[in-house]
Amino acid sequence: xxxxxxxxxxxxxxxxxxxxxxxxxxxxxxxxxxxxxxxxxxxxxxxxxxxxxxxxxxxxxxxxxxxxxxxxxxxxxxxxxxxxxxxxxxxxxxxxxxxxxxxxxxxxxxxxxxxxxxxxxxxxxxxxxxxxxxxxxxxxxxxxxxxxxxxxxxxxxxxxxxxxxxxxxxxxxxxxxxxxxxxxxxxxxxxxxxxxxxxxxxxxxxxxxxxxxxxxxxxxxxxxxxxxxxxxxxxxxxxxxxxxxxxxxxxxxxxxxxxxxxxxxxxxxxxxxxxxxxxxxxxxxxxxxxxxxxxxxxxxxxxxxxxxxxxxxxxxxxxxxxxxxxxxxxxxxxxxxxxxxxxxxxxxxxxxxxxxxxxxxxx
Amino acid sequence: xxxxxxxxxxxxxxxxxxxxxxxxxxxxxxxxxxxxxxxxxxxxxxxxxxxxxxxxxxxxxxxxxxxxxxxxxxxxxxxxxxxxxxxxxxxxxxxxxxxxxxxxxxxxxxxxxxxxxxxxxxxxxxxxxxxxxxxxxxxxxxxxxxxxxxxxxxxxxxxxxxxxxxxxxxxxxxxxxxxxxxxxxxxxxxxxxxxxxxxxxxxxxxxxxxxxxxxxxxxxxxxxxxxxxxxxxxxxxxxxxxxxxxxxxxxxxxxxxxxxxxxxxxxxxxxxxxxxxxxxxxxxxxxxxxxxxxxxxxxxxxxxxxxxxxxxxxxxxxxxxxxxxxxxxxxxxxxxxxxxxxxxxxxxxxxxxxxxxxxxxxxxxxxxxxxxxxxxxxxxxxxxxxxxxxxxxxxxxxxxxxxxxxxxxxxxxxxxxxxxxxxxxxxxxxxxxxxxxxxxxxxxxxxxxxxxxxxxxxxxxxxxxxxxxxxxxxxxxxxxxxxxxxxxxxxxxxxxxxxxxxxxxxxxxxxxxxxxxxxxxxxxxxxxxxxxxxxxxxxxxxxxxxxxxxxxxxxxxxxxxxxxxxxxxxxxxx
Numbered sequence: 001x002x003x004x005x006x007x008x009x010x011x012x013x014x015x016x017x018x019x020x021x022x023x024x025x026x027x028x029x030x031x032x033x034x035x036x037x038x039x040x041x042x043x044x045x046x047x048x049x050x051x052x053x054x055x056x057x058x059x060x061x062x063x064x065x066x067x068x069x070x071x072x073x074x075x076x077x078x079x080x081x082x083x084x085x086x087x088x089x090x091x092x093x094x095x096x097x098x099x100x101x102x103x104x105x106x107x108x109x110x111x112x113x114x115x116x117x118x119x120x121x122x123x124x125x126x127x128x129x130x131x132x133x134x135x136x137x138x139x140x141x142x143x144x145x146x147x148x149x150x151x152x153x154x155x156x157x158x159x160x161x162x163x164x165x166x167x168x169x170x171x172x173x174x175x176x177x178x179x180x181x182x183x184x185x186x187x188x189x190x191x192x193x194x195x196x197x198x199x200x201x202x203x204x205x206x207x208x209x210x211x212x213x214x215x216x217x218x219x220x221x222x223x224x225x226x227x228x229x230x231x232x233x234x235x236x237x238x239x240x241x242x243x244x245x246x247x248x249x250x251x252x253x254x255x256x257x258x259x260x261x262x263x264x265x266x267x268x269x270x271x272x273x274x275x276x277x278x279x280x281x282x283x284x285x286x287x288x289x290x291x292x293x294x295x296x297x298x299x300x301x302x303x304x305x306x307x308x309x310x311x312x313x314x315x316x317x318x319x320x321x322x323x324x325x326x327x328x329x330x331x332x333x334x335x336x337x338x339x340x341x342x343x344x345x346x347x348x349x350x351x352x353x354x355x356x357x358x359x360x361x362x363x
Numbered sequence: 364x365x366x367x368x369x370x371x372x373x374x375x376x377x378x379x380x381x382x383x384x385x386x387x388x389x390x391x392x393x394x395x396x397x398x399x400x401x402x403x404x405x406x407x408x409x410x411x412x413x414x415x416x417x418x419x420x421x422x423x424x425x426x427x428x429x430x431x432x433x434x435x436x437x438x439x440x441x442x443x444x445x446x447x448x449x450x451x452x453x454x455x456x457x458x459x460x461x462x463x464x465x466x467x468x469x470x471x472x473x474x475x476x477x478x479x480x481x482x483x484x485x486x487x488x489x490x491x492x493x494x495x496x497x498x499x500x501x502x503x504x505x506x507x508x509x510x511x512x513x514x515x516x517x518x519x520x521x522x523x524x525x526x527x528x529x530x531x532x533x534x535x536x537x538x539x540x541x542x543x544x545x546x547x548x549x550x551x552x553x554x555x556x557x558x559x560x561x562x563x564x565x566x567x568x569x570x571x572x573x574x575x576x577x578x579x580x581x582x583x584x585x586x587x588x589x590x591x592x593x594x595x596x597x598x599x600x601x602x603x604x605x606x607x608x609x610x611x612x613x614x615x616x617x618x619x620x621x622x623x624x625x626x627x628x629x630x631x632x633x634x635x636x637x638x639x640x641x642x643x644x645x646x647x648x649x650x651x652x653x654x655x656x657x658x659x660x661x662x663x664x665x666x667x668x669x670x671x672x673x674x675x676x677x678x679x680x681x682x683x684x685x686x687x688x689x690x691x692x693x694x695x696x697x698x699x700x701x702x703x704x705x706x707x708x709x710x711x712x713x714x715x716x717x718x719x720x721x722x723x724x725x726x727x728x729x730x731x732x733x734x735x736x737x738x739x740x741x742x743x744x745x746x747x748x749x750x751x752x753x754x755x756x757x758x759x760x761x762x763x764x765x766x767x768x769x770x771x772x773x774x775x776x777x778x779x780x781x782x783x784x785x786x787x788x789x790x791x792x793x794x795x796x797x798x799x800x801x802x803x804x805x806x807x808x809x810x811x812x813x814x815x816x817x818x819x820x821x822x823x824x825x826x827x828x829x830x831x832x833x834x835x836x837x838x839x840x841x842x843x844x845x846x847x848x849x850x851x852x853x854x855x856x857x858x859x860x861x862x863x864x865x866x867x868x869x870x871x872x873x874x875x876x877x878x879x880x881x882x883x884x885x886x887x888x889x890x891x892x893x894x895x896x897x898x899x900x901x902x903x904x905x906x907x908x909x910x911x912x913x914x915x916x917x918x919x920x921x922x923x924x925x926x927x928x929x930x931x932x933x934x935x936x937x
Contacts, residue, residue, distance in 0.1 A: 170369060173365055173369065174365050174366055174369060176365070226404065226566075226579075227404075229387055229395065230395050230398050230399050230404070231399065232384070232387050232388060232395070233387045233388055233391055233392050233394065233395025233396065233398075233399075234392070234395045234396040234398070234399035234400070235388055235392075236388055236389070236392040236393075236396060237388065237389060237392070266384065266387075266388065270388065271384060271385065271388040271389055274381070274384045274388070275381070278377060278380075278381055281377065282374065282377065285370065285373055285374070289366060289370045292366050293366065301366075305366070305369070308369075308373075312373050312376075316376055316377075316380060319380055320380055320383070323383050323384060323387050325380065325383050
């Protein structure tokens with residue numbers, strides 16, 4: 001009985017993420033259609049990465065999340081070291097220092113840091129009772145999150161650094177933290193805003209200003225958002241058709257193959273495609289929450305919560321930004337945006353989720 | 364329980380997001396569709412003025428002029444309006460047609476393409492008027508780089524040039540504009556990032572005819588940062604006025620205590636304004652074809668055989684290593700042989716100098732004395748001392764394209780040429796000939812260290828560059844002996860550098876006549892005043908003949924100018 005239900009779950013999950021990733025490829029191809037020499041190459045490279053990602057996914061499922069939890073502190077420390085190395089030796093691209101080179105491969109430790117932090121937090125909170133010393137747990141969990149957050153912020157990668165906070169809050173919430181502590185945290189968080197503001201780079205401040213007042217910077221972030229809105233809006237209900245988009249072709253929407261891929265979806269696929277994507281996302285979340293309900297292991301539950309929160313906030317912020325509901329922060333869209341480190345992080349995360357569902361059958 | 368709440372919150376937020384898309388795509392869809400089809404939004408970038416460049420007394424060396432430029436937006440501009448445009452601009456119609464036709468094929472026909480730079484005020488007003496009738500015309504107030512001192516500081520300030528498409532693609536994300544210019548030489552190049560400001564721009568909505576309906580948003584351009592130099596522009600100009608036009612001269616005046624470069628001259632000169640002034644493009648072509656290579660900053664970007672000025676370094680090394688003393692006597696018979704079968708190494712004076720001490724040998728520039736000293740030192744020790752004083756490596760003074768020169772030794776020759784080192788090469792080495800190559804700047808740095816009693820301050824041309832001070836491990840006594848020798852080279856009756864004698868005070872120095880193909884290079888280096896050294900000087904004349912004649916006499920006049928200017932300033936209280 002449990003074996004069949006796991007097989008069904010496994011297959012459903014596999015098909016949903018495969019569906020999202022493959023459909024994303026179509027739009028990625030379209031987005032890069034006009035980049036001269038790069039034509040088709042981006043989509044091809046992304047396909048190879050997805051294939052690798054799926055193998056990693058299957059591998060993680062068969063290893064099981066418990067092995068990852070057991071070495072989570074080690075992973076956490078290694079991640080911190082890598083983040084420091086990026087700041088010292090990292091390669092600059094697009095004005096930020098996020099990449100490390102290992103032979104011919106480059107990767108962004110900040111992407112992997114998300115999953116490392118989630119693992120460490122699950123391990124830490126999962127083995128501790130929520131009724132005892134809750135304040136202390138709360139503070140230690142915060143410190144575990146703030147350290148990588150500040151390192152990522154220094155790269156500078158505002159988007160990735162800020163995503164740590166909602167992930168932590170969701171995990172603490174599901175763990176069972178008292179609501180009054182949440183209130184205290186919010187008050188504390190608001191009072192520390194001026195301090196965080198000082199850490200921001202001028203262009204990051206510009207982006208936030210542009211979000212509040214879109215007329216502030218016609219050449220920078222708000223220009224991108226206006227053009228992205230025109231692209232999405234002009235798609236209407238049915239869209240302009242695959243490869244038929246005009247806004248994204250004429251370089252109106254910069255960085256569309258990485259961060260603004262959803263404006264291509266909106267323009268060429270129309271509202272109907274947006275709805276289909278949303279349905280796929282809802283399916284993904286339904287399956288993910290099934291893993292939370294099924295497991296009896298607190299660490300597993302927290303791990304699943306962290307992953308769900310990470311995936312959700314990436315989707316929400318990335319998509320929200322394309323229609324001006326969220327500031328431009330440069331967060332990738334899970335499974336769809338072009339970029340190897342981000343893809344791999346999400347495939348590992350989904351592998352962990354599926355294995356949380358599976359491990360139950362041991363008992 | 365809590366996971367159910369979390370799940371519900373996620374779905375609610377997703378629905379909220381979907382409503383956003385519904386709003387943009389369905390409710391406002393037709394509106395955006397129209398905007399996308401007409402492509403109603405135009406972005407007009409406004410380039411930022413570059414920061415200014417000042418000399419040590421805040422004299423402006425690079426400035427900006429405000430000018431009006433005409434752009435067209437190719438998609439909005441109707442080709443039928445060309446005759447009207449040509450009439451206002453006073454341009455040939457077919458030529459204008461060509462420019463506009465070309466712009467239509469640019470990578471983005473909705474962004475402005477430059478048609479004419481620096482249009483007159485009257486043309487600007489008439490074009491403003493025309494733009495109410497004709498779409499796609501954009502007039503912007505931009506800034507034009509302007510170098511008030513023209514040629515005088517050309518190699519230091521450098522010049523700017525328009526970026527090419529590859530550079531644009533590589534730096535787009537930093538906010539560089541398609542029509543931006545970047546530094547190509549000099550301070551304009553090394554300090555490009557500081558000098559470049561942040562561009563501004565405005566976003567406008569146009570109607571179907573391409574005429575501006577309203578400004579959607581606007582941002583002012585921010586001027587770049589200023590750069591302050593250690594250069595004394597007045598001194599630099601006075602030095603240039605001394606130099607005969609037929610000479611290719613490198614000279615550098617260095618403050619030996621602060622490492623500040625007061626003047627750095629390379630002739631022939633060019634006018635940097637030809638690269639920015641749209642009316643001077645013919646001059647630019649002319650200058651680029653000049654066979655005397657006016658764009659090379661000779662004191663740092665060319666390396667030469669130093670000839671006899673290198674004897675100063677050999678003297679320092681020989682005294683410090685103890686291979687000679689100040690009273691060691693060596694004989695010059697006019698020629699020198701390594702052994703019976705060796706070729707003859709000649710002294711410049713065929714009859715020979717007779718018995719010589721170090722001070723005689725430096726002041727009369729005897730070769731045979733130094734052949735013998737060089738052999739005692741050997742190539743490895745000569746190379747070690749040369750490197751100690753900074754030869755063989757580029758000096759970062761804040762300008763691009765600094766050459767490292769070459770300090771050879773047996774190891775180098777084995778590694779690079781795969782040949783063994785011959786004793787005869789050491790003999791030549793000692794008088795600054797052979798593989799050895801130095802830049803005039805390296806020479807002046809060496810002399811400054813000798814004048815400052817062993818203190819080496821890294822030379823620099825930009826105020827605020829880090830002050831780096833080192834010492835060469837040479838005893839004060841030995842340095843004093845060498846300074847005394849250099850004094851005698853100028854002041855003694857037989858000294859080769861007596862043409863360098865300034866009108867007031869005494870200078871110490873050394874001449875050099877470096878053999879090369881064609882006429883020899885003329886070298887002089889020294890410091891001034893002898894009793895209280897302030898500045899180090901190098902003068903190098905390419906193929907200008909004897910160092911004792913050309914370079915030495917320039918150096919004497921330069922020292923006079925420096926002193927005169929200093930006294931003028933003290934009197935006027937500047």
